[in-house]
Amino acid sequence: MNPLGNFTTPSGFWNPILWLLVFLILLLLAYLIWKRGEESYKRGTMQTDPFLSGYGPESKEAIHVRAGNIYWGFTRALKGYYSFLRKIHTGIINDYVGWYIGILALMLLLYLLWGGS
């Protein structure tokens, strides 16, 4: 029972310490590569600003992507699925109870017809 050891899964093993070591080494490598990059840039000057064909950048509040707009394409693509989901989330308490009763009925049917030894 070595706490640092690896534990076996049905088809292999997993050892977080080993993984962490590898990860750290990779991080070090990445840092080294990053270090080798261009060193002539200076922060805070025009050099780091984006070039938008002559226009100045917009204010920071305006370019912040709001939560409602993220994954717009994804929801758009799955429109039918989402409209169905929105339809069943009615928020009426009777429907809450109704779903419960419905699943109970399904379960009862399932068990009484197929379940059992």
Add this chain to the structure above:
Amino acid sequence: MIEVWFLAAFILIIWIILSTVRAVAGPTLPDRVVALDTINTLMVAIMIVLSVAYKQIIFVDVAIVYALLSFVATLYIAKYLEGGI
């Protein structure tokens, strides 16, 4: 002798069912409250009679609780109707 008490209780429960008719039909709310009150009183009678039928003296306590407490529910409804509370 036991049969007599059961018979009495049986007749009393017929009266209760007849009173329930007033609770169903009663045009106004006070009518239904009257039906409730009648049912309470009859219920106390039934309980006392049945306690002899079952030869269980302690069952009378239930009847006392009934007689004392059913009245409170009536008072609440009455006070609501008066516009009190």
Add this chain to the structure above:
Amino acid sequence: MLFNLPFITVVIVIGLGLYAMLYKRNLIKIVIGLSLVESGVNLFLVSLGYRNGGIAPIYTSAPSTHMVLPTPQALTLTSIVIGVATTAMLLSFCVVIYRNYGTLDARKVRRLRE
């Protein structure tokens, strides 16, 4: 002799309560349905413990010792108190909802959805 009539009554009462909970739109009506279901379950528990010709499980001067089963009665006591507690709490929620929403219609009390 009674053809399990108490049990059938239990089921009908529970069915009526469930019907009220499913189809009635008023929140207090739903609470009434819930208390009907609960009364049905209580009656079920007590009638489970009945033994034909038994007397109440209390030793007094009654001659017989052929008693009905006491455990379901103890369970039912617990259940009744739990029931009144639930009812009181639900009704207090109803009161607060009415005050904030101005209605008790379940179709209008649904600001939380999706």
Add this chain to the structure above:
Amino acid sequence: MSWEYLVNHSPALIIIVPLLAAFGTPLIGRFSRKAMYIWIIASLTLTEIIAIIILHTVYISGKPMVYVMGANPYNMAVPPDSGGIPIRIIFTVDAFSSFMAFVASTVALAGGIYSISCEAQQSAQEKYYALLLLMLVGMLGMVLTGDLFNFFVFLEINSLASAALVSYRIDKGLAVEAAFKYAIISSIGALAFLFGIGILYGEYDALNMAMIASRMKFTDLDKIVMALFTVTLGMKAGAIPMHYWVPDGYGKAPGAISAMLVTASQASLYGLFRVSFTVFGLAANTATLGWFIIMLGVLSMFVGVTMALIQHDIKRLMAYHAISQTGYMLLGVGVGLATLGTAAFNQYGLAAMEGGIFHIINHAMYKGLLFLTAGAVIYRVGTSDLNKMGGLAHTMKYTTIFFMIGALSIAGIPPFNGFASKLLIYESVYQFNPVLSILAMIVSILTLASFVKVFHSAFMGPKIHDVKEVPKSMLIGMAILTFFIILFGLFPNIALNYLVAPAAKALANPLGYIARVLGGGA
């Protein structure tokens, strides 16, 4: 002597301590608020310590602890003159129970410390803390008891306390609406559960789980009981077609309570596993039940995560994730249940169960942490709408770090603890049915995606709100859970070998459970 005494009586003490504290809280809260805080934290810490003692004891002895309420001596489950039937209420604490008790008390401790600052502005605080303790009592009772009716009672305590706590912020009535819905649905579920208990009692004249299991014949009535139990407990755990109360309740509760509600759901899940394995596991053909639970799990995973993607309320989003994560546990344990009794069980079914059970502890920890951070954000920003947030990382550094740890953990990024359990589930479920495993991975990816969304819109970006870091006690509360996340992430062996594997074995071995209770005294 006293140490042994404490160990022997610990199953009772773990209930007594928070209950006594809860009863005393309204009295103490009337005199001094500070004394009340000390009282609460002391009792929660004591509960945690006792939970650890129980965990240790059960692990060392390797068999369930039995504590009989009111018996002489305390562990005489079956009186000698009763003909081999248990009479009293028996607490049967096996590895799974002790482990759930540990989780519950840890999250409650974190939530209690967190609440001190978070709820400082609210009125009726003594009621809040008393309810918090009662909720903890409910969870502990549910996981420790070995008696069906007692389980029902604690289920009701848990439900009512949860509903009352959800309604704690009565300001706009939204929280009360959520609480009403939750209370209605959990009451009807509890009544269905009670009806099932009634049927079992009528059939077998017993209330003890072990006794019922040993007498179980699996007639048609038992099938109905099984349906009532599984659907009710699945509903309480938040499985999908009955999940509607989850986003409402989790979303509108105070931060610490959301974290505890997660644990409460896990306790219901415990009940589901306990009932399906121990009570019905011997007599029933569990394949149908297993597949049903798998289906519920898959639905929960997928629908939960896709619903989470489109939310713009931070706590509702997390609530949908909670549903989705519950799906993993249902999947893992469902696979175990579906293979129970076959050769495949030892091959991968046990591993799947281990994964599912390990996921319970991980889920309770990281989801609790996420809800606490969400509460911290709401505490400072004043709104829960993600569209109105942004740039919080500039000022709330610690909160951001905690949130990142939680988010990475829930998405299953190594080396945090979510990964370990998910890996177990993926691999074992892959051997059972590859499609399910692939689905689980997709869900994991979507989880990551939606947390990227939260992280981006709340913490990244320009500074919109001029806010300070949250008070210290809230940070302590979050830090406690973070500690366990990192601990279980870096050293999964501790959890797996000490907690999860015994729990899974205990669950898979109903005969041992029955023998322990019915097999005589000490």
Add this chain to the structure above:
Amino acid sequence: MRNALLAISLLIVFASLLYVAINPGDFGAATGEHLVFGEPKYSDMDDYFIHNGQNQTGANNIVTSIVFDYRGFDTLGEASVLFTAVLGTGVALRLLRRDRK
């Protein structure tokens, strides 16, 4: 559609519960696994209570001896439920500052 589905599920649940309630023995069929009103199949636990409750606890009322002794822990839970409900009612119906007249 919705109402039809609800009605069907309500009917199924109702039928299942009715299945619990109806004793086929009344109609001539074989019984054995059904509940019969008035004739519980096993009663060993309750017979233990009836025969030993009075000696062990000293209470004539066996129900009380079960409620407070054999299953006293349930009663503690029940009392806690009532306490919880009172606290919950108090939380929900507490008066905020703006609520006062």
Add this chain to the structure above:
Amino acid sequence: MWTDYLIWIFLIIGLIFNGLGTIGLLRFPDVYTRLHAATKATTFGSIFTSLAVVTYGFSQLYLTGNSANLTLSLHTIVAIAALILTNPVGAHAIARAAHRSGVMPEQAVVDKLAEVKK
């Protein structure tokens, strides 16, 4: 024993009056007259059925000497007292509430209370 006949008589009187009360409840036209029937007749009838029990209790006490029968009689008397104390007040409260909620007596020849209200 002669008390048996007494019990019979009491029971019959009680049942008849209870029945009359119920029939009056069904037959009378408005709330107030129904209250007359319900309150008076059922109280009286219930008292008589209870008196039958009291008689039974005392006769058994005399016959067997078992003090439990004394308890039976005394408790029944307490129940009667409770009935007498609560029923008229309940009737009064209902009548007053009905009048205040606007249910006027039908076929009334005079209504002094309504005149006062105006």
Add this chain to the structure above:
Amino acid sequence: MMSKIVRTQASFLYTLILIFGFYIVAHGHLTPGGGFQGGAVIATGIALIVVAYKFENIKGWVKKSMLTTAESIGLLAFIITGISGIGVSFFYNWLANSGLLFGRVVHYGINPGYINTAGTLPIMNLAVGIEVLGGLGVIIMYFLHYAKEVK
């Protein structure tokens, strides 16, 4: 406020209900009843007083803080009675058949019912009775206050 007749009668009935409730509580181990039932009866008595009088008067007479204190004290007494048996096990009835207070020995069979029996049961009954009367009474008071004080 209900009429003078109701008020006067309620005052009489209050004592009757109270003592009857306590009778049920104290005889829980001998006759049907016990802590819960008796507490409910007493709480109904409080409800009777509440309904019979004016709200302004009730606010002064029946205090919520008193009732909640009663509730907490009852619960604490109950659990402490349970804990007192923890030398053997939680909820152990150590007073029964001991010859001490409430410790009269009772044998199987019919007896007229002696109040001095049943060990810790009467104590628990009293504790639960106090708790239930406080709890149910304060629920009524909460509702009444909310109906009256909130605009």
Add this chain to the structure above:
Amino acid sequence: MLPFIIATLDAFVIYLVLTAGSGEFLYFWSPGEFVMGIFLSVIVGAISRNYLCRSRNYRMLNPLRWLKFIVYGFGPFFLAMAKANLDVAYRVITGKIRPGIVKIDPKLKTDFGITFLANSITLTPGTLSVDVDEENNYLYVHWINVKKGQEKKEFADCKYVCGNFPEWARRVAE
């Protein structure tokens, strides 16, 4: 202090009635019941002292009044009640009614007296007390068979409405 003692004694007497026949020592009551009864009565007295003696009116402590009360209860009252029921029976069967609400002035002063009278009226022939005037103690009585001519008067005659009950009420309660 006096209200407390009265309430305690009242409670104790009721308790004794409820537990009679329990003991072997005093034949009626066992010593345990006595002790328990005193304990509970003190609690009840402490709680209900302000309600039982709200009017601070101790006239009812006179044993003579109790005697009168008992005489009244078994004598005129019981007869009137029996008559009332025959009356109701008659009206139920025939359906002959002539209802109306009349006002009477019983000239009683105390709360207890008016309560006593109202309850008696409700249980006796053809009358039902509907309302009471808070200041002047006038009773509004629903009369099932209003006597011809009475509906014209401002105050109906007590003699027809409630017989000599006001006298009894005065004797017992004032």
Add this chain to the structure above:
Amino acid sequence: MIFAALLQLLLLIALMVSAYLAIKFKDLLNCVIALGIFSFLLSLEFYILQAPDVAIAEAGIGAGLTTAIFILAIRSTSRWEVEE
């Protein structure tokens, strides 16, 4: 003993009827009254099933207090099931 059985039969029928009434009315106060009647009858049924403890509890809690709480709640909300 035939009367005991008939008594119970009628009682159970009355129980079902009052349960139906409790959800039928549109006026919630009527519902509460019907629920009160239901509680009384249920308590009598408990009594006949030899459960006096439960009968007292049902009489005290179900019939007395629950009705009171319901009426207080209806007082704070609306009396009619369908508003407007």
